[in-house]
Amino acid sequence: MPDQPIPKPAFIRAFQLGLSRKLIKVLLKYSPNDPALLIQLGTTELYLCNFEKAANAFQLALEISPNQSDALTLRGVSLQRLGEEYEAMKSYNEAIAIDPDFNLALMHRDSLVQQMKTKASRNKKESVWPSFRATQLKDLTSAVLSKPVIRFSIYPSYECNEIGYFPASYEIDCASVLEARFTHVPIENDYTDTDIVILTAHGSNLSSLIQELRRKLPPTALIVVWLWDNHMSTANNFWTAMTSDYVFYSHKYASRYLCMTESVLGTHIPACCGQWTQEEARYYFEQLSATPRSGRLLVNYVDYEFSERSALLHELKEHAPEIDVVLMTPDDRSRYFDKSRADRFQEWMGSKSTLILPVVKDLSTRVFDALLTGQVLLVPYSILDFDEVIPPAMQPLLGIIRLQVLNIESIRQAAIQAENKFDEMGADGVRCRHSYALEHHMLVHRVRDMLSTLNSVATGGRAISFPDAKNSQFGLSLSAPAKIEA
Numbered sequence: 001m002p003d004q005p006i007p008k009p010a011f012i013r014a015f016q017l018g019l020s021r022k023l024i025k026v027l028l029k030y031s032p033n034d035p036a037l038l039i040q041l042g043t044t045e046l047y048l049c050n051f052e053k054a055a056n057a058f059q060l061a062l063e064i065s066p067n068q069s070d071a072l073t074l075r076g077v078s079l080q081r082l083g084e085e086y087e088a089m090k091s092y093n094e095a096i097a098i099d100p101d102f103n104l105a106l107m108h109r110d111s112l113v114q115q116m117k118t119k120a121s122r123n124k125k126e127s128v129w130p131s132f133r134a135t136q137l138k139d140l141t142s143a144v145l146s147k148p149v150i151r152f153s154i155y156p157s158y159e160c161n162e163i164g165y166f167p168a169s170y171e172i173d174c175a176s177v178l179e180a181r182f183t184h185v186p187i188e189n190d191y192t193d194t195d196i197v198i199l200t201a202h203g204s205n206l207s208s209l210i211q212e213l214r215r216k217l218p219p220t221a222l223i224v225v226w227l228w229d230n231h232m233s234t235a236n237n238f239w240t241a242m243t244s245d246y247v248f249y250s251h252k253y254a255s256r257y258l259c260m261t262e263s264v265l266g267t268h269i270p271a272c273c274g275q276w277t278q279e280e281a282r283y284y285f286e287q288l289s290a291t292p293r294s295g296r297l298l299v300n301y302v303d304y305e306f307s308e309r310s311a312l313l314h315e316l317k318e319h320a321p322e323i324d325v326v327l328m329t330p331d332d333r334s335r336y337f338d339k340s341r342a343d344r345f346q347e348w349m350g351s352k353s354t355l356i357l358p359v360v361k362d363l364s365t366r367v368f369d370a371l372l373t374g375q376v377l378l379v380p381y382s383i384l385d386f387d388e389v390i391p392p393a394m395q396p397l398l399g400i401i402r403l404q405v406l407n408i409e410s411i412r413q414a415a416i417q418a419e420n421k422f423d424e425m426g427a428d429g430v431r432c433r434h435s436y437a438l439e440h441h442m443l444v445h446r447v448r449d450m451l452s453t454l455n456s457v458a459t460g461g462r463a464i465s466f467p468d469a470k471n472s473q474f475g476l477s478l479s480a481p482a483k484i485e486a
Contacts, residue, residue, distance in 0.1 A: 024037055024040055024041045024044065025041070028041070033064050035061040035062075035064045035065040035068065035071070036061075038057050038058070038060050038061035038064070039057070039058065039061050039068070039070065039071050039074070040235055041057040042054045042055075042056075042057030042058040042061065042071070042074060042075075042078070043074065043235070043238060043239075045057060045078075046074060046077065046078055047238070047257065047260070049081075051078045051079075051081040051082045052078070052082060054074070054075075054078040055075055055078035055079055055082065058071045058072075058074050058075035058078060059075060062075065067098050068098075069095040069096075069098045069099040069102045069105060070095075070102075070104070070207070070239075072091050072092070072094045072095035072098070072105070073091070073092060073095045073102065073104050073105040073108060075091045076088040076089070076090075076091030076092040076095065076105070076108060076109075076112075077108055079091060080108065080111075080112055080129070085112060088108075088112055089109065089112055092105050092108055092109040092112065093109070096109065099211075101211065101214070101215050102211065103210075103211055103214045103243065104207075104242065104243055104262065107133070107262070108129065110132070111129040111132040111133065112129075114132050129261055130261045130466040130475075130476060131466070133261060133262065133476060134264075134464040134465070134466060134476055137245055137246075137264055137464055137476070138457065138463075138464050140220060140222060140245070141222065141454055141457045141458045142457075142458045143220055144195045144196060144220060144221070144222055144454075144458070145454060145455050145457075145458035145459075146458065147181075147195065148181060149181055149183055150181055150182050150183065150195050150196065151183050151185050151193055151194050151195050151196075152182060152183070152184060152185070152194070152195060152196035152197070152198060152451070153184070153185050153186065153187050153189070153191075153194055153196070153197050153198070154170050154184065154187070154198050154200075154443075154447060155187045155197050155198060155199045155200070155213075156200045157199060157200055157201055157202060157204070157206055157209065158209070159201075159202040159203070159204050160200075160202060163333055163337040164337060165274065165275060165337070166200075166274060166275075167275075167276065167277045167280065167341070169186065169277075170184055170277060170443065170444060170447075171184050171186075172277065172278075172279050173277050173278045173279060173442065173443075173444040174444055174447070176278070177278070177444045177445065177448055178444070178447070178448055178451065182451060190216070191213070191216040191217045191218075191221075192216075192218065193218070194217055194218070194221055195220075195221055195222070196221065196222045196224060196451075196454070197213060197217065197221065197222070197223050197224065198224045198226060198447060198450060199213075199223065199224065199225050199226065199244070200226050200228060201225050201226065201227045201228065201229070201237065201240050202228050202229050203228075203229040203232055203233035203236055203237070204233070204236055204240075205235075205236040205239045205240060206225070206236075206239075206240040206243075207239045207240055207242065207243040210223055210225075210240070210243040210244055211243060222245045222246065222454070223243075223244045223245050223246075224244065224245065224246045224247075224248065224266075224450060224454070225240055225241060225244040225246070225247050225248070225263075226248045226249075226250070226269055226446070226450065227240070227241070227247065227248070227249045227250060227258070228250050228271065229250070229251075230249040230250060230251050230254055230255060230258060231250075231251040231253070231254040231359070231360050231361065231362045232359070232360065234254075234257055237258065238257065238258070238260075241258050241260060241262075241263050242260060242262045242263065243262070243263075244263045245263055245264065246263060246264045246266045246450075246454065247263050247264065247265055247266055248266040248267060248268075248269040248450055248453075249265075249266075249268060249269065250268075250269060250270055250271045250362075250363075251270075251361075251362050251363065251384075251385060252268040252270075252384075252385050252388065253361060253384040253385060254360075254361075255268070259475035259476070259477055260475040260476070261466065261475050261476055262476075263476065264457075264464055264476045264477065264478060265475060265476065265477040265478070266450070266453055266478060267449070267453050267478065268385070268388070269446050269449055269450055270363055270385060270388075270389045270446075271362075271363055271364055271365045271367070271368065272365065272368050272441050272442060272443050272445065272446045273365065273368035273369055273371075273372050273437055273441055273442050273443065274365060274442075274443045275341065275344060275365075275369065276341060276345065276372075277442070277443075277444075278438060278442050278444060280341060280345075281345070281372055281437075281438055281442070282438060284341075284342055284345040284346075284349075285345075285349075285372075285373070285374075285434055285438075287342075288342075288345060288346050288349050289349075291346055291349040291350055292350070293349070293350060293351060293352045293422075294324065294350055294351050294352065295352055295419045296322060296323060296324040296351065296415075297322075297323045297324060297351075297353050297354065297355055297378070297411070297415035297418065297419075298324050298326075298348075298350075298351035298353065298354040298355070298375070299313065299316060299323055299324060299325045299326070299354070299355045299357075300324075300325075300326040300327075300336070300347075300354075301313055301326075301327055301328070301357065302327075302328050302329070302330055302333060303327045303328065303329060303330075304330060304359055307359045307360065308360075309357040309358065309359065312357065312406060312407075313325065313327060313357070315408060316408060316411065319408055320408055320411070320412060322412070322415075323355075323411070323412070323415060324351065345373065348369055348370065348372075348373035348375065349373045349374065351375060352375060352376060352418065352419055352422040352423075353375055353376040353377070353378065353415065353418035353419060353421075353422055354366070354370045354375050354376075354377060354378070355378045355411060355415075356370075356377055356378060356379045356380070356383065357380070357406075358380070358382060358383050361382055361383060361384050362383065362385075363383050363384075363385045363386055363389060367379070367386075367390075368437050368441045368442075371398065371433045371434070371436060371437040371441070372433075372434055372437035372438060372441075373434065374429075374430030374431070374433050374434050375422075375433070376399045376400070376401065376418045376419075376421050376422045376425075376429075376433075377398070377399075377400045377401065377418075378401050378403055378411070378414045378415070378418055379400055379401070379402055379403065380402070380403040380404075380406050381402055381403065381404060382406070394436075397432065398429075398432065398433050398436060399418075399421045399422065399425050399429055399433065401414055401417055401418055401421065453478070456481060457478065461481050462478045462479050462480070462481055463478070463479040464476055464477075464478065464479075465477060465478070465479050
């Protein structure tokens with residue numbers, strides 16, 4: 001395999017940058033009457049502030065399929081940005097007539113009412129929506145976070161139900177890590193007194209699920225989305241983000257497209273160890289500490305054919321028998337996920353080291369699963385967020401080995417180095433890596449960070465801000481934490 005970088009296929013760039021106008025227009029040549037493609041085109045134009053083109057695309061979609069509340073709402077947004085208030089109001093009303101509970105249409109109609117009331121003092125083409133939405137969310141956040149008891153739910157989306165990724169309950173972890181005023185309530189509750197829902201998202205369009213949650217939740221509740229896969233499926237993530245209140249992202253390098261005027265772009269909340277609770281991980285680690293460890297480098301992956309890593313995985317499997325390569329297909333992950341949580345943990349405990357290969361430059365959960373079970377990590381420099389999450393000064397203390405080049409020979413050499421490093425650091429090194437993940441990188445720690453960010457908005461430590469439309473990141477975002485004077 002050559003040392004120089006391999007050019008990215010077009011569809012990989014599409015995952016990173018979103019469905020481009022050029023790609024959508026090519027697809028429309030083959031399916032000119034596909035309303036979904038036209039809506040994607042309109043959404044792209046809207047994101048790029050090409051409001052007239054966006055309105056035209058949504059109008060074409062509606063001529064083909066009239067009763068689409070999402071297209072009507074986004075057509076209204078485009079028209080409102082163009083200064084065509086009455087046409088925008090008509091579009092919002094049509095969307096609400098189809099779905100009276102469609103929150104996106106209701107919110108934009110409210111903002112338009114405010115805009116029309118202040119029209120005399122504003123330029124006709126300037127929307128008051130960002131200011132209205134920022135104030136609305138600041139007031140809601142302050143009201144929720146001022147309560148003496150704040151009830152919140154961690155809601156893993158249905159996308160992970162089939163593989164049973166998430167534990168059934170986080171009550172014990174939350175009680176031991178979070179402030180006492182935060183009370184975790186299970187997702188099975190009726191939501192009538194829930195203040196915050198933290199919804200994990202994994203690449204699907206969850207806008208319908210969010211609308212369903214809004215119908216169940218009190219009007220003062222906040223819906224927080226944590227995007228685990230914002231580096232892929234950008235069109236779906238865009239819709240999910242648009243219908244939420246706050247958006248946190250796992251991959252910082254691929255987050256700019258999420259800045260919009262409907263929700264607040266929160267802070268970087270990286271991936272974590274989510275398969276086990278803190279309590280489970282502590283118990284399994286002690287119970288399975290005598291598990292014999294293989295010196296073979298563990299390379300256990302889902303084989304996504306669209307990813308650059310796929311060719312390398314198959315090359316390792318065919319030409320490096322001394323490396324333990326175990327692959328699953330995306331539609332059949334039963335080899336691993338049919339195991340009990342204890343047996344999954346034991347699989348990781350059975351190896352001294354593992355190779356971290358990104359799908360697309362991403363920092364994945366396996367980094368923290370491997371550390372939690374005491375393994376030495378081989379990590380390429382192509383993972384862009386790695387040094388921010390695990391500081392370079394900490395990496396040698398954990399025995400982490402960085403790779404400049406990814407090919408069979410470099411991996412073979414690093415695998416020998418990793419086994420030697422594991423043996424050299426011994427049982428103390430295993431426990432050091434386990435403790436580091438257990439105390440800093442479990443799901444409850446990420447939840448704590450999100451709640452802390454919301455609290456900083458409520459207390460004035462952070463402000464919800466928005467630049468003008470000329471800024472390359474036009475949308476609601478959070479200011480840096482306020483500095484405390486000495």
